[in-house]
Amino acid sequence: MLIRVGQAGCALRWDAMRQCWRWPDPVGSQLYAWPAPPAMPSGVRMLESACVMACCSSGRVLLGLGKRLGMADLPQPGQPIRPLQAQVLITIDAAEPRTSISDGCTDRDGNFVFGTANTAQDQRPIGSFYQYSQRHGLRRLALPAVVKAAAIAFSPDGRRMYFADAARGALMQCDYDAERAKVVNVKTFSTLLEPGAGAAIVDSKENLWSVQGGVLVQYDSHGQVLRQIALAREAVASVAFGGAGMRQLLVLGAQGGLYGLPPDLAQGLARGVPDSLFIDSGSASIPVSRT
Template sequence: MLIRVGQAGCALRWDATAHCWRWPDPVGGQLYAWPAPAGMPSGVRMQESACVMACCASGRVLLGLGKRLGMIDLPDPGQPSRPLQAQVLTTIDAAEARTSISDGCTDRAGNFVFGTANTAPDKRPIGSFYQYSQRHGLRRLALPVVVTAGGIAFSPDGRRMYFADAEGGAIMQCSYDAERAKVGDVTPFAEVLERGAGAAVVDSVGSLWSVQGGALVQYDADGGVRQRIALAREAAASVAYGGPGLKQLLLLGARGGLYGLPSDLAAGLPPGIADTLFDDSGTPVRRL
């Protein structure tokens, strides 16, 4: 374990600009960074809780805030810390009170692709998948409805999208056109070993790393299971590549612990692929 902060973990991302991992704590309402950038605290408080995030080209952070996408400006080094208020970009499925953003990441072109979940007890499949960009706004992807969207990731060339229903038994794949927000050829990619397919990431050789049932499962590019990794102290919540040369694969625990792989497991792993920064060039900068 590298560090434990906060009360919960959800989405883990590598910020290549600030050279740190970042993750929101949806219970404690904090956004954490490790290692903390020079002159910055490890955590900053937000006025709203978030469970999905992406790093932006400007240095800001894009957040999934319940039913809304919002943007926050991180404080400058040495600036007094106070709760950060997000600039709301768009509201998702405003007429449906039961849904909330559940998973998301940038595609290889810098658009934010995310999905929603049915948070009501009925657990009907009413969750959907979307693409958001400053250029085109919000566009719904023509994918099957789900109970809980998860497992969103993209092939190294960006032309294939992976996704899952956390309540289902398979990871799906489809063709993906980032410019037109078009999908097609939806087929199963792999069977889920344990119920609850959540966060996922693809490495430089096309292997898919999927968090499911609190463990991490590695699939090869053809959907075959390579290995399963479990944390001893808590369930895994998210996974991300980062560090020098994108050679470190870290796991975020559901209770806020950040873990690196033991040397025997990390040795020989292919490097990851850097997240494409979300293109927020059309969003006005708000100084705090």
């Protein structure tokens, strides 16, 4: 264990601009960083709870706030630490009170791709998948309706998208066109080993790392299971590569613990693929690594 903070773990992301991992605590309404930037605390209070985030090309953070996407400025060294107040960008599915944002990440072109979940007891499949950019606005992806969108991730070249319904038993894949927000050739990638899909990432060898039922499962590019990793003290909530050369894999626990892999597991892993930054207004388009 590297650090334990807050009450819950959620989406873990590597902030390449500030060289730290970040994650929101949706229970304690905090945004955490490890290692903490110089002269900064590890956590900053948020005025609204968030469970999804992405780092932006301007240095801000994009947050999934229930049914809304919002943008927040991070505190700077030497400035007073104030609670983060997000500027709301858009409300998702405003006419449907049962849905809420449940998962999301940037695609390789700097758009934010996310999905929603049915938070009501009826658990009908009314969740959807979307792409959001400040160039094109909100565009719904032509993917099947879900109870809870999960496992959104992209291949290193950005042409394949992975996703899942957390209430169903399979990881799915499709061909993805970022410019047109088009998806085709939807098919099963692999069955889940544990019920309840969560976060997912793809490494530089196109292995898919999938959180499911509190366990981290690694698949090869053909959907074959390579390994399973469980935490002794808590369920796995999320996972992210980062650090020098994107060679460090960290695991976030559901109760706020952040863990590094022991040497015998970390040795020989493929390096990660850096998240593309969400391209927000006033920022130039940032080249996307295809490595």
